[in-house]
Amino acid sequence: MYLKLIRLLMAGPLLSVILNVHAQSPVIISKDIRLPQDTTISNLLISSLNGFLAQKEHPAKNNSYVLKDDLPETAILLREMQGIEQNATLNDINFYKPYLTNIIQLNSGDFIIQLSYIGQSANTPVIRGSYRFMAKKQDDRFCFYSPLRQQTATWKTKRVNYITCYYKDTINLAEVKSYKRTLDYYQIKLKTPTRPVRLYYCDNSSEVLEVLGVDYIANYNGIKNISRTVHENNIDLVLNGGYTTGTRFDPHDLFHERLRLVMNPDIINRPVDEGCAYLYGGSWGYTCLEIKDRFKKWLAANPNPDWLTLYLSVANFEAGQKPLKVAYVLNALIAQKLEKEKGMPAVMELLSCGKREQGDANYFRTLEKLTGITKADFNIKMAALVKSVD
Structure with missing residues (x-):
């Protein structure tokens, strides 16, 4: 699909479908994209997608096109999409455009959406980021959410007090207990609330991004370890992809994170x-x-x-x-x-x-x-x- 899209970019302009006048970056759709045959559903899906993208710079809880049941997972995915249009080198805040690269209809009301942000420099297409998310019809619109739960449905779970760990094969419980002790220490010191923690024990940055719904982000080229945390719906959601220091949990970064729960x-x-x-x-x-x-x-x-x-x-x-x-x-x-x-x-x-x-x-x-x-x-x-x- 990406090769086909690049060939189209080189050959000439794409068909742009703009169904939401409020969208800052309306999605661009190639004539080769197979939209749903039901034109009412198709129009509603694209209109909702444009609404979702138009609000992506806002807090996820304020985005009216986010599926609220999956708010924490989608909040992390949206963070990875924020500012994706910008090209700092060229001082262009809208350089990369959203191109629809695939729609897969699962049933009458559920879809998988694939989207890439692409710009052109010296007649060469440049991909800044590619994403996958789920779409579910709700009343007068489609709502979008991260595929994290679907991607990790077969993972095992282990409870350590208020922390629920999700992992594929093995987990280092000594690390998790050390992480909990550090959390407890900061919660007492900073007076932050003790809330349920959902901890996804990923191998590296590639797996963190994959389960989240990020296929590619140019900024992460060559980066082996990342972790992402969000605090929504009265839970702490943590996607941990290890650290380069040899320990999975960094107490230094954890202090910064916990401080921001109680201080602007x-x-x-x-x-x-x-x-x-x-x-x-x-x-x-x-x-x-x-x-x-x-x-x-x-x-x-x-x-x-x-x-x-x-x-x-x-x-x-x-x-x-x-x-x-x-x-x-x-x-x-x-x-x-x-x-x-x-x-x-x-x-x-x-x-x-x-x-x-x-x-x-x-x-x-x-x-x-x-x-x-x-x-x-x-x-x-x-x-x-x-x-x-x-």
Whole structure:
């Protein structure tokens, strides 16, 4: 089908069917696509598809063409479709167009839809992403959903307290129990709710995408491991495809994820967020103690550094494939001291001081309020703080 579509692209324009005037990117349909013979069903299906695509940048729960029974699964699939039209290199926000590549009718009200986002550069078709989703007729429209449940219907299940694991053959229960302990730790620290977790134990990024309904995304070329999480319908849905650090669950990334359950991402200060993730979850497979040890070795070789310059420039103290940053360690030490002296609410206040800005004025304003440390005496106070690294 893709080869046929590419030949059509090279040969001339395709027949575009636009049945929803509100769709920003109406689906393009080749004359070779076999639409349902019932024209009423065919028109309704394409109209609904355009409505679904027109709302794909919205939260999935607000998309009126998403099947609500499968909201969590479809929310992850929609995340993989968001912004797919854009070509940053060409500064074109609508470069890749949605082409219908296949429709399979399962029965009178259920279909499988295949869709590819394709652009043309120097007369060469370029595929940005290809997707599969299910369509089910409901009242006056078709609703769409991820094929995740169908794809994993034969998988085994294992319950570990509030976590239900889905896997093909084997599962490492020690890993899952460690994951639960880390979840429990963050839930107590951040006061996030304990909700049922559905954990899909995938082998790699390819399997995560396959069961989700993603056939191809250009950005993932060569990437072996990814994981995806969504919080919808009062459950946490996790598709875990392993990590390159040698452990399946990364406590650093898990801190970022859990924080966003209780704090709007728009107010989170990244250097503080990363510092807290260092403190509570380590980074790149290193524990917090290991990061501190590496920091002390760097400090011994670089005495009397300019802490303010290093902070503002977000400089590395270790580079390479596992970079570690001075600003993040300093914030880890500040957060550790704050929590000890004033409790976790003070740490949360620093975390929520706002996105990083030029000169970090919002950060230093909140830091002074909570600790008395100013931008003017940052070098002196940090020199004293790093001496207390345990």
